[in-house]
Amino acid sequence: MSGRAGSDEPERTARTPIPADIWVLVSAAFIVALGYGLIAPILPQFAASFDLGVTAASVVVSSFAFFRLVFAPAGGRLVDRLGERRVYVTGLLIVAASTGAVAAAQDYWQLLLFRGLGGIGSTMFTVSAMALIVRLAPPHARGRASGLYASSFVFGNILGPVAGGLLAGLGMRLPFIIYAAGLVVAALVVWVRLERQPQLDSQPVTGNRPGPEGTGAEVGSGEAAAAPAERERMRFRDAWQDSAYKAALGSGLAVGWAAMGARIAMYPLFVVAVLGAEPAVSGVALTVFSVGMAVSVSMAGRFTDTWGRRPFLIVGLGVLGAATMAVGLVDSIWVFFVLSLLAGLGGGLINPAQQAALGDIIGPDRKGGTVLSRFQMAQDLGAIAGPIVSGMLVDALGYGLAFTVTGAVALLAALGWLCARETLGTRPA
Structure with a gap:
């Protein structure tokens, strides 16, 4: 969609x-x-x-x-x-x-x-x-x-x-x-x-809560609700059949790798070794990234409920990936700040759409703890592997390739969402 x-x-x-x-x-x-x-x-x-x-x-x-x-x-x-x-x-x-x-x-x-x-x-x-x-x-x-x-x-x-x-x-x-x-x-x-x-x-929550996905109906407070033993548990293998869930695992890995792991590990070293700036400048760059996220995250949260989850995930991952790849090519601190801001704007577009897509996949009336924990594992795996792989690439071949590989991970995740279904307005799989 x-x-x-x-x-x-x-x-x-x-x-x-x-x-x-x-x-x-x-x-x-x-x-x-x-x-x-x-x-x-x-x-x-x-x-x-x-x-x-x-x-x-x-x-x-x-x-x-x-x-x-x-x-x-x-x-x-x-x-x-x-x-x-x-x-x-x-x-x-x-x-x-x-x-x-x-x-x-x-x-x-x-x-x-x-x-x-x-x-x-x-x-x-x-x-x-x-x-x-x-x-x-x-x-x-x-x-x-x-x-x-x-x-x-x-x-x-x-x-x-x-x-x-x-x-x-x-x-x-x-x-x-x-x-x-x-x-x-x-x-x-x-x-x-x-x-x-x-x-x-x-x-499940009672009162003025929505009914089944896409129906627009509401469940009254007096209506019987299922106990946890009766509420269906979504298994990982069931979620794995959904193209959107596979794409979410990929984008979770990419965000952990590029936005949470490699960026924090490489920015401070890159600022000193390549740009020749003071170490404190890396803190400014990290703040600029966070400001970019703050600007875009609330906007994405609102409009993803109108335009769908996929557009924001594809654009956000694309911007994050392209800006990260470009960082490895710059030699100006001001261009570095601009690219950090752009990467933050991209990162801010991803988070609300990704969380909302996971909610669409599971739905409000299924237990999804296992499915969500696997997503969290993908994100944590990226946060752990990103700094390690980036550090090895920096030592062997320099910062340019390290930032290129980090950005490519995000771009591959965007490709995953290009091939996945739109979850807004559809029933859980």
């Missing part, structure tokens, strides 16, 4: 409100992202303070993503068995406990263990948050809900390092304590607010 999903889509989208519970998740996501931005610049320095070298410090950073990847299948099963809300809150509390333990770490091995365990909690609340948005967001406002959720992370990541700079003189352990406290607050807010709707852990 291309173009508008239907002539009545703009009107339907305009009158479909975002549920209050989505705003609760958006608020919690902002707290999580703000705290992550607070500790992200400090964690490598804190690890290096144990005098075991740069490699050992880098392993601490990677351990978080590694544990996320390994635990993702179990996290998906927990969501299907225990319910989204319980797993979400438990995940937040695990990250809070591990972050507080990091602040108290007395040696490198404690730091490595505590930070790695946080990855378990992270994948729990990430997968359950995606599942909650699938269940809570009306089908014709799914893109807007996903855009709001993504925007909260972007703004939190922008403001977090700023707050971290203000705390720089108070020691490296305090930001971890503040982040842990913030996670506890977020967990309490989610638990108390969603506790008023206990069906989130026992049955």
Whole structure:
């Protein structure tokens, strides 16, 4: 499907409100992202303070993503068995406990263990948050809900390092304590607010929720809803038959590789080694990328509910890939900033459409924890492999080829969506 999903889509989208519970998740996501931005610049320095070298410090950073990847299948099963809300809150509390333990770490091995365990909690609340948005967001406002959720992370990541700079003189352990406290607050807010709707852990949402995909019907609050044992669980092999899900796995891998992994690993080194600028300039470039995402993510979230998911995914992956490939050819810091902005704009177009497409594939009345966890694994795999492969290419053949390969991964993912179906306005497969 291309173009508008239907002539009545703009009107339907305009009158479909975002549920209050989505705003609760958006608020919690902002707290999580703000705290992550607070500790992200400090964690490598804190690890290096144990005098075991740069490699050992880098392993601490990677351990978080590694544990996320390994635990993702179990996290998906927990969501299907225990319910989204319980797993979400438990995940937040695990990250809070591990972050507080990091602040108290007395040696490198404690730091490595505590930070790695946080990855378990992270994948729990990430997968359950995606599942909650699938269940809570009306089908014709799914893109807007996903855009709001993504925007909260972007703004939190922008403001977090700023707050971290203000705390720089108070020691490296305090930001971890503040982040842990913030996670506890977020967990309490989610638990108390969603506790008023206990069906989130026992049955599909009732009240003024949409009926089956594409029908426009609503299910009344008095209508019987299925218990979790009666609610169908979508299996990975079922989702794999859907061309859109295969494309989503590819775009998840590409975003993890290009936007979350290789970019963060290569920008600081490229700025110094090729552009001859100060290391602080890389921080500016990363911020410019985030600003680009902030500009495009909310727009994409709104219009993907009108124009469909595929156009934004294809264009976003194309822009991200082309801009990333071009970075390896520049020798001007100002051109580098422009390309960073363009890459961020492309990245912002992807996230809401991708999340909304996953919601379309699963539908609100199926349990999709396993399917969502496999998607999260693809993204984490890209975030882990991207820096490693890029580093090997830089050492062997230079930055130009490393950025070219990174951009090509995104362009291949765009090709995957060219061959996939449009999910907006269609019933789950």
